[in-house]
Amino acid sequence: MPRFVEVSQVLLFTLFAGLSPTVWAQEPILLDEVVARVNEEIITLTDLKQELRRLRSSLRQENESPELLEQAFQREKRYLLKTMIQNKMLVQRAEEFGIPDSVEPDVGKILEEMREESGIPSMEVLDQYLRQQGSSLEEYRGSLKQRLIIDAFLQQSVYSKLTLLTPEIEAYYQENIERYTETAEVELQEILFLKEGADEAQLHKKAQEVLSQLQTGASFEDLAKRFSDGPTAAQGGGIGSFKRGSMAAPIEEVAFQLEEGAVSGIINTEYGLQIIKVVSQVPAREMPLEEVRSEISNRLYQRKAQPGMKKFIDEMIESTYIYVTPKYREEYDVTDF
Known part of the structure; x- marks a missing residue:
């Protein structure tokens, strides 16, 4: 049986029941357009539009920028019809079981x-x-x-025919230990003295005076509220937690050398002078194998399944009647059918 037939005309649903003879003589009423046929079932334009809406909604959660959203949508859209056809084919075969x-x-x-x-x-x-x-x-x-x-x-x-041995899981864990190492993290407070529009000498003098008060036991929160130019000054200067590699180099270099509760000296950055306090620390940690065994197993099963999955899908395609309306062949990547 051929995998698809190139048919030039568009297939239509026509509503017959309850139509008067006058209506019967009129042009057929286009209720929906057939985009593809998989054996005896069809994928309509309505089905396709519904999946396109769902795709855009899903991508919107991952892309805040309208430009990035549109780029991602156009990229993923190319393969959407192919996925819909394969899914319908798989569901049909699953029904047999x-x-x-x-x-x-x-x-x-x-x-x-x-x-x-x-x-x-x-x-x-x-x-x-x-x-x-x-x-x-x-x-x-x-x-x-x-x-x-x-x-x-x-x-x-497919998956039930695969075997995964404990040594394979352990070897993958050791070979990818960096993936399963949690990065060190610090929670910080800051007192920021912005450079913009300020006299450099006066700025350094102000920062030094605040640092001197901190060194004699003054409250970091109180001084942040009084002197900081930072956006969280009113809340005592708390700026949240940061993993190693996520901060400006001058700040990070100091932050991860300080002990919990310690206050830094004056740090010169691009935007101003900063004094930071380490509120809490979470050291780097290798996640134990038992904590990530399930995730590693899933990853290895997916890797092992790929060759068999492709063969399985290809064989199903060969035994399935698949037709795609020509104009949708041009718009979507359906070269497998």
Whole structure:
């Protein structure tokens, strides 16, 4: 059986039931456009637009800049139709094994857990929230069920045939120990004296006077409120926690040399003079293997599964009737079909 057929005409849904003879004589009513066909099932333009909305909404959470959002959207959009076709193909095959029925209880359980964790009082309110995001509870349920069906099917067909030995996990852990090392972190307060518009000599004199008061036991918080030009002066100069590698070099060099509770000298930076206090410290820590074993196992299973997954999908494509309307072939990357 051919994998796809190049058909020039656009397939239409036509509404027949209840039409008068006059209406029957009119042009067909275009209710939706067929984008692709997978065996006996179709992907409509409405389906595609729904997934495009979902994609944009998902990317919006990761990209604050409109420009970056649009770039990411255009990049991911190219492969969206391919993913939709593959998903429909996988769900169809999963139905032969009765998998959709087996995941149904999990769908309700996950939705209920999501509602409770989000503090949403009812499913009706959850539906309202999802509609505000351009979706609905029905759409979300359908998407979740599809994901669970596909995961269960691939687990049964691909992942269950893989073996992963303890020495493999241990070797990966040792070879990638940097990945599983938590960076040292410090929580800081600052007193900042901005250089802009200030006389350099007077600025140094002011900073030295404040430092002298700190060295004789004055409250850092009180002096920050009185003298700091920083944005958190009113709160006592607290500027939060920073991991090694995330601060300006002059500040970081001093911050990680100080003990907890210690106050620095005057630090000369690009924007001004700073005095910092280390409120708390979290030293670098190698995460124990047992803490990351599950994450490593998943990573190695994914790596091992790739060759078998590709072979499995390719074989399914060969035995599946797939048609993509020509104009969508031009817009989306569907070269595999």
